[in-house]
Amino acid sequence: MKIVVGIKQVPETTNVKINEKTKNIDRRGISGVINQYDRHALEAAFEIKAKTNAEVIVMTMGPDDFVVSLQEALALGADSAVLLSDRAFAGADTLATGYVLSEAIKKIGDVDLVLLGQQSVDADTGQMGPIISEFLDISQVTYASKLDVEEGGLRIKRYLENIEQDITAKLPVLVTVTDQANDPKYVNIVEIAKSFEKEVTTWHASDLNLDADRVGQAGSPSVVRSISSPKEVVKDNYKLPDNPQDAADELVKILKDKNILVEDK
Amino acid sequence: MEFLKENWIFAEVDLNKVNPITYQLITKMNQISELPVTVVLVEGSSESLEEDIKEYGPDKIITIKNDQLVQGNDLEMTNALDTLIEKTGRPNSFVFAATVVGRSLAPRLQARLRTGLTADCLDLHFEDDGTLVQTKPSYGDNIMCEIVVPNHRPQMATVRSNVFEAKKLNNPMTKVINITNLKVVQDKQLTISSKPLPQESAESITEANRIVAIGRGDKTEENLTNAKRLADKLHAVIGVTRPLTDLEEFDINDQIGQSGQSVSPDILINLGISGAVQYTAGISNAKTIVSANTDKDAPIFKHSDYYYVGNAEEFSKALEKALQ
Ligand SMILES: Cc1cc2nc3c(=O)[nH]c(=O)nc-3n(C[C@H](O)[C@H](O)[C@H](O)COP(=O)(O)OP(=O)(O)OC[C@H]3O[C@@H](n4cnc5c(N)ncnc54)[C@H](O)[C@@H]3O)c2cc1C
Ligand SMILES: Cc1cc2nc3c(=O)[nH]c(=O)nc-3n(C[C@H](O)[C@H](O)[C@H](O)COP(=O)(O)OP(=O)(O)OC[C@H]3O[C@@H](n4cnc5c(N)ncnc54)[C@H](O)[C@@H]3O)c2cc1C
Numbered sequence: 001m002k003i004v005v006g007i008k009q010v011p012e013t014t015n016v017k018i019n020e021k022t023k024n025i026d027r028r029g030i031s032g033v034i035n036q037y038d039r040h041a042l043e044a045a046f047e048i049k050a051k052t053n054a055e056v057i058v059m060t061m062g063p064d065d066f067v068v069s070l071q072e073a074l075a076l077g078a079d080s081a082v083l084l085s086d087r088a089f090a091g092a093d094t095l096a097t098g099y100v101l102s103e104a105i106k107k108i109g110d111v112d113l114v115l116l117g118q119q120s121v122d123a124d125t126g127q128m129g130p131i132i133s134e135f136l137d138i139s140q141v142t143y144a145s146k147l148d149v150e151e152g153g154l155r156i157k158r159y160l161e162n163i164e165q166d167i168t169a170k171l172p173v174l175v176t177v178t179d180q181a182n183d184p185k186y187v188n189i190v191e192i193a194k195s196f197e198k199e200v201t202t203w204h205a206s207d208l209n210l211d212a213d214r215v216g217q218a219g220s221p222s223v224v225r226s227i228s229s230p231k232e233v234v235k236d237n238y239k240l241p242d243n244p245q246d247a248a249d250e251l252v253k254i255l256k257d258k259n260i261l262v263e264d265k
Numbered sequence: 266m267e268f269l270k271e272n273w274i275f276a277e278v279d280l281n282k283v284n285p286i287t288y289q290l291i292t293k294m295n296q297i298s299e300l301p302v303t304v305v306l307v308e309g310s311s312e313s314l315e316e317d318i319k320e321y322g323p324d325k326i327i328t329i330k331n332d333q334l335v336q337g338n339d340l341e342m343t344n345a346l347d348t349l350i351e352k353t354g355r356p357n358s359f360v361f362a363a364t365v366v367g368r369s370l371a372p373r374l375q376a377r378l379r380t381g382l383t384a385d386c387l388d389l390h391f392e393d394d395g396t397l398v399q400t401k402p403s404y405g406d407n408i409m410c411e412i413v414v415p416n417h418r419p420q421m422a423t424v425r426s427n428v429f430e431a432k433k434l435n436n437p438m439t440k441v442i443n444i445t446n447l448k449v450v451q452d453k454q455l456t457i458s459s460k461p462l463p464q465e466s467a468e469s470i471t472e473a474n475r476i477v478a479i480g481r482g483d484k485t486e487e488n489l490t491n492a493k494r495l496a497d498k499l500h501a502v503i504g505v506t507r508p509l510t511d512l513e514e515f516d517i518n519d520q521i522g523q524s525g526q527s528v529s530p531d532i533l534i535n536l537g538i539s540g541a542v543q544y545t546a547g548i549s550n551a552k553t554i555v556s557a558n559t560d561k562d563a564p565i566f567k568h569s570d571y572y573y574v575g576n577a578e579e580f581s582k583a584l585e586k587a588l589q
Contacts, residue, residue: 095382124402124523127368127375130339134376134377135376159517160337161279161469161518161526165459166457167457173455221416222383223412224410227411230408237570244576245586247580248586251555251573255553258553260553
């Protein structure tokens with residue numbers, strides 16, 4: 001079985017601020033890490049590899065410094081890594097990113113399973129999975145909470161808001177993985193250093209069969225018009241007395257006066 | 266750019282019931298849209314959920330009655346919506362609920378139609394030329410972006426639950442159009458079997474008016490018993506932070522936050538919760554927030570109308586007594 005895992009490198013903290021001068025997100029001093037959900041996608045791939053001897057290829061589209069995350073994925077147990085990097089890819093929205101990733105997966109060829117995280121923690125869209133499935137013309141299962149390999153495919157548990165689904169999927173299929181699916185392992189620096197023996201392949205736009213109108217900013221229907229800090233909801237921050245009963249009595253009185261607690265309920 | 270002068274809403278149906286987010290979207294669209302508002306409803310052949318939807322007064326309801334499609338395969342549904350749009354023309358906009366279903370289906374249709382989609386919107390408005398301005402959070406709600414799709418139709422968005430209020434509206438002009446002859450090719454790759462999740466409380470936290478939320482600072486068995494007693498007294502529903510979903514009795518449906526549920530109660534009481542951004546991302550629509558925490562600098566206090574510095578269990582017991 002051949003598995004491709006897509007990973008994204010994201011800022012280490014989502015606690016980012018807007019630079020007042022540039023009106024852009026200030027990433028100074030914030031280092032990149034593997035998107036948390038992608039660790040679960042990787043772990044899912046490794047668990048399948050342990051059972052079936054699958055080949056695991058890890059892939060990311062992004063600037064050259066994303067190679068750090070690929071190295072870490074190699075250290076964790078991926079067999080090979082592909083970096084998709086080109087000036088032409090810059091400014092891509094989900095549609096244009098999904099297009100490049102799907103073309104790279106086509107180039108790898110004979111891929112049975114594509115695993116992604118349920119969403120990135122920076123842009124938060126979760127759109128990559130369905131978009132890549134569509135461009136590869138394969139079925140999709142998003143938000144998998146449990147994955148098991150079985151004869152001819154996968155067995156997946158998935159939760160909607162009020163519904164539990166039990167899904168059997170034949171290969172090829174694309175699955176996006178939640179943080180409920182497994183407990184990812186971590187590696188230490190020594191193991192990461194050892195992984196440098198494994199090579200990261202870089203593909204540029206010219207290595208792929210791409211329609212120039214569909215990549216990067218030019219291929220992106222979405223335009224980010226502005227970014228801003230959220231309106232702070234101003235809360236009263238009223239400190240209740242230190243004695244618990246005094247605090248409770250005062251709170252109940254306030255809530256009743258403000259009609260927030262109505263007696264009858 | 267040729268397109269159909271309508272704004273569309275995809276009706277989310279769970280277990281033969283319209284998800285309330287659909288009504289919220291209809292009310293919002295009716296308020297902001299100059300163009301007719303159309304709801305696309307896919308339902309089982311013996312259902313008539315259009316009657317429920319009518320009460321919120323959209324201009325048009327397109328119903329597709331099909332027992333295969335309601336199984337919930339994203340590929341089959343994408344094919345059906347694509348076929349529908351081929352017949353009608355591309356609408357100006359098409360919005361979905363930012364639920365698991367909406368967040369899976371909408372991007373697949375986006376890719377089929379090669380247009381733009383904004384995820385998880387918190388606000389929407391139209392400009393005079395029909396441009397849909399979509400406001401969405403990123404970086405776990407630390408940044409707000411305004412996104413537009415200037416040159417492609419439909420302009421697509423998924424919208425979070427409970428950010429808009431649903432209001433019934435009497436619209437005698439609502440037209441219902443039945444599409445009966447839509448061909449659906451079955452996706453043989455997937456077999457999906459669905460069953461309703463056991464509802465622990467009659468009310469889910471996303472719809473609750475009162476919530477008692479518990480965190481790692483209030484998680485012993487005795488703490489929990491006390492918190493539940495307080496919840497009973499208040500007629501509130503219990504919610505939890507993510508670490509508590511490790512306990513047998515709680516799961517993602519009880520979890521508040523970025524990777525759990527967004528809530529919008531009239532009152533939320535936080536017991537032993539620190540206030541990580543991933544948690545507070547889910548409580549921004551709570552009207553009154555009360556928090557108890559031993560740490561006088563707990564970040565949750567900034568998000569609170571009233572706060573108590575001290576032991577959460579003692580506070581919870583005292584509150585129970587004060588409510589006698
Ligand atoms: C603040 C902000 C808001 C944005 N909002 C939107 C928006 O609403 N609509 C839109 O179309 N674009 C949006 N974008 C652009 C979008 O973030 C990029 O296109 C991005 O490369 C992919 O989207 P995502 O991070 O949301 O991925 P998601 O779809 O959330 O990621 C799901 C999974 O796909 C895989 N994956 C994601 N990115 C890569 C990658 N580069 N390489 C390999 N695997 C990957 C990972 O496994 C990941 O877990 C936004 C960007 C920013 C910075
Ligand atoms: C990708 C990602 C997604 C996430 N999504 C979510 C999410 O959706 N929801 C979520 O909740 N978390 C989420 N998290 C986890 C989040 O970052 C925090 O770890 C979590 O919210 C902390 O939960 P807590 O407040 O219960 O625990 P802690 O942060 O450990 O806080 C416990 C608090 O209790 C106080 N305390 C201790 N003893 C007492 C006492 N006797 N009385 C009163 N107070 C006491 C302490 O002072 C402390 O402030 C996510 C994390 C990641 C990385």
